[in-house]
Amino acid sequence: MNSYSNKIVTRRVKLIFVGTVLVLMSVAASATGAVDAAYVKSFAAPGKTVLIVEYYNGDRKVVGRKGFASATGFKVASPTDIAVDDKVRLHLFGIEPCVGEMVNRKENFAGKCEDFAREQLAILLKSPKVLFCRGFVSEENAPIQDATCFGYYNYPGTLDTVDNIEEQLLSLGAVKLSKKPDGTPMRPDLAGAEKIGRSGFEMWADPRNQNQ
Numbered sequence: 001m002n003s004y005s006n007k008i009v010t011r012r013v014k015l016i017f018v019g020t021v022l023v024l025m026s027v028a029a030s031a032t033g034a035v036d037a038a039y040v041k042s043f044a045a046p047g048k049t050v051l052i053v054e055y056y057n058g059d060r061k062v063v064g065r066k067g068f069a070s071a072t073g074f075k076v077a078s079p080t081d082i083a084v085d086d087k088v089r090l091h092l093f094g095i096e097p098c099v100g101e102m103v104n105r106k107e108n109f110a111g112k113c114e115d116f117a118r119e120q121l122a123i124l125l126k127s128p129k130v131l132f133c134r135g136f137v138s139e140e141n142a143p144i145q146d147a148t149c150f151g152y153y154n155y156p157g158t159l160d161t162v163d164n165i166e167e168q169l170l171s172l173g174a175v176k177l178s179k180k181p182d183g184t185p186m187r188p189d190l191a192g193a194e195k196i197g198r199s200g201f202e203m204w205a206d207p208r209n210q211n212q
Helices: 003-017 019-025 037-039 113-124 166-172 186-199
Strands: 049-056 061-070 075-078 081-082 089-092 101-104 108-110 129-134 144-155 159-164
Touching: 037 129, 037 144, 049 081, 075 113, 089 166, 101 113, 108 113, 113 166, 144 166, 159 166, 166 186
Parallel strands: 049 129, 089 144
Antiparallel strands: 049 061, 075 081, 081 089, 101 108, 129 144, 144 159
């Protein structure tokens, strides 16, 4: 495996280590319900990274779908945005980087929080076979669309899993939950994932960020 593959596997091992907490969140991975792993895997195509966006109406029914494929994968457009093409971004709704700077010795990183979050998202986007995202039909033609996304990762004999991208970033301490004006989280379904990250991973290992 290449270095990015090794990093994905290493992060997965970390999450298995704290799996007793992660299990409690297994049905809350998205704003529109649990994902069917077999369905996500069915979009995989040899030699390509496939990105599927399904659009939901107010009754949580799929009313639209768009598909994209790339031989080189999909890139980071910001610490919480995925570039679909040169005109459309998918914004991972409800998460954001910490404010200011941070140091993480395990990752050999010292710098801006937003740069660290961008780096960690890039790792998760480097090698999935499928990126499966859900958004709202009202934003189907918007240049920046709020979404929740899942990645299908497969390394034969090592890893075969479908993971929620936001959950992974939060659990590993790469980002934090965004909050509403009243101080409550925009994504309460992912509060458990942030709790795992706050136990000492990545950005939370820096004391400057612990009160954010």
